[in-house]
Each structure stands twice: as structure tokens, then as C-alpha cells.
Amino acid sequence: MRLLSSGELAKELGISRRSISRYADEGLITVALVTPGGKYRFDLETVRKELRQLAQKHRQGRD
Numbered sequence: 001m002r003l004l005s006s007g008e009l010a011k012e013l014g015i016s017r018r019s020i021s022r023y024a025d026e027g028l029i030t031v032a033l034v035t036p037g038g039k040y041r042f043d044l045e046t047v048r049k050e051l052r053q054l055a056q057k058h059r060q061g062r063d
Contacts, residue, residue, distance in 0.1 A: 005042075012044055020044060
């Protein structure tokens with residue numbers, strides 16, 4: 001499993017790095033690792049799954 005930085009994850013998902021950091025800080029996505037320097041690292045597939053679940057909940061809330 002390769003862990004991605006917030007910048008790499010943002011590029012893969014097509015969203016801003018700021019959004020990634022906000023989602024992580026709010027506990028909406030899982031941080032796989034925090035480096036000794038305080039940088040977040042993420043597993044792409046885990047975050048994709050979490051974002052799909054969030055989108056589904058959001059859609060259900062609007063119905």
C-alpha cells in the first residue's frame with residue numbers, strides 16, 4: 001500500500017489540497033499516517049470509499 005500526501009491525493013481525486021486537509025481535520029476521511037513533521041498521509045482507496053459514502057449520505061439527505 002502506497003500512502004499519498006495531501007497534494008498527491010488532491011491531484012488523484014481532482015479536488016483541492018485545502019479540501020483534503022479540511023476533510024481530514026473534520027474526521028470525514030481517514031488519515032493513514034501522520035509523519036513526525038505533522039504531515040498527513042492517506043490511502044487512496046480508503047479515501048475514495050469514504051468520499052463515496054459521504055456523497056451517498058448527502059444525496060439521501062436531499063430526497
